[in-house]
Amino acid sequence: MTSTGLGVLISGRGSNLGALLAAREAGRLPIPLRVVLSDRADAAGLDLARRAGVPALHIPPGPHRTRMSPEAEEEYVRALRGHGVDLVALAGFMRVLHAEFLGAFDGRILNIHPSLLPAFPGLDAPGQALRWGVRWAGCTAHFVTAGVDAGPIVAQAVVPVHDDDTPDTLAARILIEEHRIYPEAVACVAAGTFRVEGRRVILAGGGGTTFPSGFPGSTSRHVEGETR
Ligand code: GRF
Secondary structure, eight states: OOOOOEEEEESSOOHHHHHHHHHHHTTOOOSOEEEEEESOTTOHHHHHHHHTTOOEEEOOOOSOSSBOOHHHHHHHHHHHHHTTOOEEEESSOOSBOOHHHHHHTTTOEEEEESSOTTSSOSSOHHHHHHHHTOSEEEEEEEEOOSSTTOSOEEEEEEEEOOTTOOHHHHHHHHHHHHHHHHHHHHHHHHHTOEEEETTEEEETTSOSEEOOTTOTTOOSOBTTTBOO
């Protein structure tokens, strides 16, 4: 099933939103970006969207710290529907979504997370990776389900962990890959060129496994390079 309108939910700087806007500009996103919503009035991504001519709204989340009130969720759903959104991309949105919201866009919500899920779900994934001592980290584009960072995986990319990494340096390396795989994952889902078998998401034409440029022995499809 193809989608006809994309909505993006943010809470902060919006660099992944920026990657989606750049992909749209470059003709690599086969879906119009109809609206950007934020739970924070001061999210820098709101200005980014407005400068790109995309409607951007702050909708207060209610009194809770990590989730939204049912009334706020209803307002988000209303705003998204009102702007013709049928596919939602979370891009640094820091709130847990509940059944009503998930049901309103059933199977049509994506997220980008800075770890190789199922390792290190939740907050501070790069810090978790460093503390665990893994030698490889990365990011995951996945469908959103009721569990935190637990939905079917659309695409992943790996990056090396360096001995002198801090959570910030590792997060910065991962972010480069997020900007690469998230627009591609959103594009595939928007175009409907995938199927889901159990937990496995099979993208038409392969893909979904990507490596940093120049990764030795890489045989998977690379985002910019199509096939190799
Ligand atoms: C990214 O690291 C993303 O993986 C996580 O939150 C961060 C958002 O960054 N979910 P930005 O606002 O897109 O720059």
